[in-house]
Amino acid sequence: MTSASRWVFGVVLSVLWCATGGPAAAEDLSAQRILERMDQVIYGFDDQIMDVKMTVVDTDGSSKSYQFTIYQKGAQQRLVRFTSGEVQGMATLVESPTRMYVYLPGFKKVRQVAAHAMGQTFAGSDYTMDDISNPTFASRYQAALDREDDHHWYLVLTPKSGENPLYPRVEITVQKGTFFQNETRYFDEKGRLVKTMSCSEPKDYHGRSRYSVIVLKDARTGHSTRFDILDFRVNQGLKDSMFTVRELQWSR
């Protein structure tokens, strides 16, 4: 019962990774600074509201879609409401990395989500709870510049001392000027490619340009999950009280 929504937060990460900001002035930047700027571009807003449609695509081409709305404030606080599918009415809340709740409409109850549920995916998508609960890279990874060209930096990330993220190696393509994240590749402890995330189809959302499509593909199975950003709004004045159990209780 606690599995249904955690993956969604990964959407926040991936969606925000593909956020756009204004062009940055050219400057000499270390790899770590580039990574920090990329994180900043993602979370450079007071708050965000996103309407997302997630489509899970199987290897045989069949697909299924779910819609939800994500409310986020800062790097930690996020609230997700499912608006379609058999989970319609369900909501999940992240107050902090260690405190998460889910509202279950069938039980009319708010339930705490435990750490062991982090590895669960939702509806066969390729996101786990761990993907979404640790959104920023710079705090967990040490970046090294692998190479660069006229348009992109190619960073290689390894865990910082004392950190133990799910993917020991990550390769990120960061667009020069905008600090967009174009593509991200995740590797396991043996160096094998696990997942690839790519962003495409830029679109204007209320004066802000961003990629409207994010695709996460499982390199092992060929399975993929696609996110279509239906709407994206920032700096809406979301209050801290929105990211509390009180809000979940109110909205049941």
Place this chain on the structure above:
Amino acid sequence: MKRASVILVIAGLCGAARASDWTDKVEFSGYLQSDLRYVIEDYRGPRPGEGFRFEMNRNDLNLRLKIHPDPSAQAVVDARFRFYGFNESATLPELVRRTRVDPYDFQLNEAYLAVRGHPFDAMDFRVGRLIESWGTADMFNPTDNLNARDFSDPLDYTAKVPNQMIEVSVYPTDWLTLTGVFVPVFKPSLLPPSASLGFAVETTRDGCFLRAPTPPLSRADIHRLQGLFAMADPCRLSFAPEVRTVTPPLNFRNSQAAVRAKVQADLGEHGGALDLSFSYFYGRFTFPVAYTAVANLVPSSQNPDVTEVRYTAQMIYPRMHVAGADFAYSPPVDWLPGLFGEVALIFPEQVTFGLAVLKNGVLQPSLLFSGVNVPRTPFVKATVGVDYTFTSWLYMNVQYVRGFFDEFNDRYGLHNYLAPAVELKFFEDEWKIRLAGAWNLDDLSAAVFPELTVVVVPSIELTGGVWAYLGDTKPLDPQSYAGRSKFGQKATGRSVAYLKARVTW
């Protein structure tokens, strides 16, 4: 002309904006569900050999409307139409009435208004027809007493009886929630259709008296009572049992109230997450408890050789104070399971059971039996559980339960249960197998319910499963009120196979 065009455009835009505003304030959701069930045994019914038939052919239409007239206010209406699918007509005139051939009912599950941040920023309140759920455990919540349970459909074990109440929640800090609820009028729990079998008088195939339900009396009194009726020719006894409930008067003394303090405990960065609640409830137990019984022996007007035993039982809803506490703990590492638990210390009113034998309506003083059914002694009901996600496709939840929903430390006592549940997911979570059950550790009877749910496409689910009861249908000890199998007794229900189809929007 140009100005008129501009005005028309503006008017059109405003009109469109108004329509948009209206839809933004309304949320409409619901589901449509079909439920088909088939009884898969023939020994748990009122008469041996009765079974292997359709038990349910039901369609539900649930409509939920949420209106936000203001950002800090909302009104919620949740209604259900239920079509039973079985013909109830038995005479020709009834065939002209659709409601007899295709019976249905309408139920209002919720209808309330809610206001947030008024009159104080840190206060919310809700007034109206509500369903409240307290407690951290799954399903077995001894601290959750505000709404009665709806067991009219045993498979829908989470259902509750809605009731009018006033709820006020105060959030003085971000880690503390104080809630108070007032319920003006008591409502009892709904029982399964098989509940009447708990009061049934058993007869032989020839119609001779065989066995009556054992009342909550001492073993010596039961022996005396059985000896009394053993004097009579069993084939010349005609039992006409009737069970009534004592409805509490509609006064303030019979209202119910509860308060709760919910705390989010800070255990530090590496301590995990701990939520605690402390609660108090005053009200009534929503399941009836045996109170009186009268056996009035009168000669049958139709056959003077036959003695009619007009057996009338009364059941009462005892008052109680409940001091409750619950917790939910999530450890900071994923290789430890989550823990949760609830405990309720219940202070009941004492209920003394009385049984009288009347002869032609006159009380026989020497035939007045009595015994304490619910002692005044406080007792504990509790649930403790763990849950763990082994892999992305395997989840397990195990709970120990002390005291089932309907147990109140009467002569039947409080029993111990184990309620495990395993969920397996396959094919991108489109197939979900749930293996769950409840096992009485004292008499070893059990209820098991394996189930398969298939998400055909998002929003559409097909569910098939079995709900089976295991245990002896006959009393384990006919001379003891407690001598019956919890899940084996017929009053618990029938074993069924079911198929449900549901679409949600």
Place this chain on the structure above:
Amino acid sequence: MKKYTVWLALATFAFACEDWKSSGPDWLRDAYPATCSAADSGAAPADGTLQVAASDRIAGTWAARVVQKGTIAIPSVCDACVLTLTDLALAEVPADGGGILWRFCDQPMVVDTTPADPNDPPDPSAPRSVVPPALREAGVRAWTPFESPATNRFPAHRVLWLWGVRDLPGPAADPLPDSPDAPGVFDQDHDGHPGVTIQVESPLQGERYMVRRAVWNLSEAALSADGLTASGTLTFQVEEKAVGADNPLLTIVAPITPLNDGNTFDLRRVPADFTCADLVARFQSLFEPRP
């Protein structure tokens, strides 16, 4: 403020705790007040510990002692021993006086072992058998309707007892079956053996599985002045067949020949909740000794 809060809490608790019980017996007494009638004269019972209201009607519950005398002949043991069967039973007469329901409780059996020469010791091999608990608790019953409703005296009537056999077309006269598989034979005392089981203690020991028919022809009996007792005489016939035994030698049943004299019955009014166990424990104090 704190003091006020404490008082409020105490007042609330006290309010909630007031009258914190529900008494079913009290409710029943209020709903069904007991009334007194002329019959409830409360006459002092013969047995000072037995409280039962006297009545001039035979309706009610009666403890019964039925003494039957006969002789029994067992080869090499007993040519014609005098046998006394004392049946203890409970009898219920409904309010309409339409009949009487007998329920068997016990049957102590005494065989006269007095030697012809007083100086000789009693014969230890005299026949002796006991009704085991399973049969006592089997609830064997016999119902006799009266030809016309009786009110203040027990009419003469016949009681037909069948043990271990049922569904005989002519229950009073048909031959009794003598094999366990014969139609009508059933395990009435639920001990796993056909018929009813009698525990034989002498001259052999073991269990005999029997079918039995006993017929009592009871005389009319009038109520005593206080309405608490009634007595009369009877004639009887007993017929028994063995349908099995755990010792082949026990399958031979010695017939009982009734004697013409000494067959009596006594009835004693008892409370409705009087049980067989009460009767078995107290019959010697309930009834006057018979010669």
